[in-house]
Amino acid sequence: MSKCCYIHFKPKFRLSEDDIESNILLIDNYPIKKSETARFLGVILDDQLSWGPHTAALKRKLNYASATLCRIRDSIPDILHTDLYHTLFESHLTYCISVWGGSSLVNTAKIWLAQKHCMRVLFGNKKAYLEKSQTCLRSRPYSNQTLGDEFFQQEHCKPLFKKHGILALKNLYTYHTFMEVFKVLKLRCPISLYEYFKISPKKEKSTDCDSALIPLL
Numbered sequence: 001m002s003k004c005c006y007i008h009f010k011p012k013f014r015l016s017e018d019d020i021e022s023n024i025l026l027i028d029n030y031p032i033k034k035s036e037t038a039r040f041l042g043v044i045l046d047d048q049l050s051w052g053p054h055t056a057a058l059k060r061k062l063n064y065a066s067a068t069l070c071r072i073r074d075s076i077p078d079i080l081h082t083d084l085y086h087t088l089f090e091s092h093l094t095y096c097i098s099v100w101g102g103s104s105l106v107n108t109a110k111i112w113l114a115q116k117h118c119m120r121v122l123f124g125n126k127k128a129y130l131e132k133s134q135t136c137l138r139s140r141p142y143s144n145q146t147l148g149d150e151f152f153q154q155e156h157c158k159p160l161f162k163k164h165g166i167l168a169l170k171n172l173y174t175y176h177t178f179m180e181v182f183k184v185l186k187l188r189c190p191i192s193l194y195e196y197f198k199i200s201p202k203k204e205k206s207t208d209c210d211s212a213l214i215p216l217l
Contacts, residue, residue: 005035050104116157
């Protein structure tokens with residue numbers, strides 16, 4: 001019971017305080033502490049469902065994975081770099097992405113930057129990436145001490161995504177969300193979610209198959 005806690009989910013802005021703020025939750029006369037965040041099945045929930053704490057923790061985990069990939073990149077054949085990305089980076093990125101992937105742009109932008117950083121580190125021009133830290137005059141030859149605009153430009157990630165067949169953050173969220181909906185409609189599991197959908201009586205002319213009506217939750 002000492003590890004038990006509860007969260008009072010509430011909107012960000014409220015006109016008045018609720019009575020629950022002054023109440024105490026008891027189970028067998030044991031007080032349960034109130035918490036603003038809690039970890040449930042690897043996902044950090046907060047009382048406003050903003051997913052800010054979860055994306056912050058995920059960003060730290062992704063940065064650690066990028067640093068690991070940068071250290072072992074030269075020791076692994078190039079043919080295995082894509083497998084390393086899926087194993088050490090994308091496995092953390094896609095975990096429960098259908099839950100937190102639709103949060104605000106403030107949260108997802110940090111994760112998007114972490115993904116692009118990993119792409120540059122693992123698949124990009126490593127020599128040019130390491131030269132970004134050599135801004136001191138003593139660390140560069142005399143002929144290369146003048147830094148132009150090209151030095152401060154980052155490598156474009158879109159060709160790297162396309163070359164290695166890797167989905168970006170937004171596309172990963174769309175793919176996993178559609179797959180979750182497909183499993184609900186195909187397997188009817190869980191049945192509580194399946195009952196929210198209604199099959200449209202109209203047939204799609206192009207595929208001649210049924211279409212589902214999106215529920216209004």
